[in-house]
């Protein structure tokens with residue numbers, strides 16, 4: 001039997017990340033779960049274990065590189081491999097212009113969504129390169145391709161994430177690691193609560209308002225792609241011109 005795959009997911013406590021963790025465990029993949037709120041992990045672990053898979057977790061902040069480094073090492077020590085990395089942890093911005101918005105909020109959004117993504121990849125990459133063909137999936141946003149005035153920090157963080165996706169794909173091609181972005185489009189999660197940008201503010205014409213479960217088929221599609229499959233691409237579930 002082939003070795004069991006292992007996926008590391010940031011922001012696994014809620015929303016899209018939690019659903020990805022549950023879906024992967026349902027497909028026989030062991031999972032490494034990182035997020036900020038410990039109670040989210042405590043409620044998720046038993047659900048993962050119910051599906052017969054193993055889980056390891058860490059309460060951490062993706063803007064703290066050392067915490068990610070420590071966790072990646074722990075995961076490798078426990079499972080002996082990391083095959084899939086989901087760079088998912090993210091927060092929304094504030095509804096304010098550059099003129100009126102807060103410099104602290106700008107830093108928090110960039111630190112989490114962009115620097116946090118870099119830290120996550122940097123910490124996990126040494127273990128991914130040990131595999132024949134690993135995959136990195138970053139959860140981007142349509143606002144990273146066509147930004148929204150008044151939501152500048154978030155749009156800029158996700159635009160950076162998209163460029164990061166493409167450059168990583170080039171750098172990692174020689175390691176047979178594919179790197180792709182998913183654009184979920186609007187999904188009902190907690191992100192609105194923290195962002196001050198109401199869900200409806202992000203709507204464009206006839207968008208598809210999803211639940212986290214609706215994102216899973218695209219995740220499964222990407223994981224099913226062969227070693228010679230797509231890399232450096234953006235896969236969108238939006239219903240608008242990005």
Ligand SMILES: NC(=O)c1ccc[n+]([C@@H]2O[C@H](COP(=O)([O-])OP(=O)(O)OC[C@H]3O[C@@H](n4cnc5c(N)ncnc54)[C@H](OP(=O)(O)O)[C@@H]3O)[C@@H](O)[C@H]2O)c1
Pocket residue numbers: 010011012013014015016017034035036037040060061062063088089090091092112116139140141142183184185186187188189190191192
């Ligand atoms: N929902 C949408 O409409 C939508 C659309 C496009 C893209 N996205 C992207 O999808 C990803 C997941 O968002 P979601 O909608 O599922 O939101 P969510 O329900 O708020 O979940 C986000 C998760 O990330 C965690 N997180 C946030 N900051 C973190 C940090 N600094 N360190 C570690 N974990 C952190 C959160 O933990 P705590 O709750 O403990 O802080 C939470 O578990 C984000 O990157 C988001 O930008 C979402």
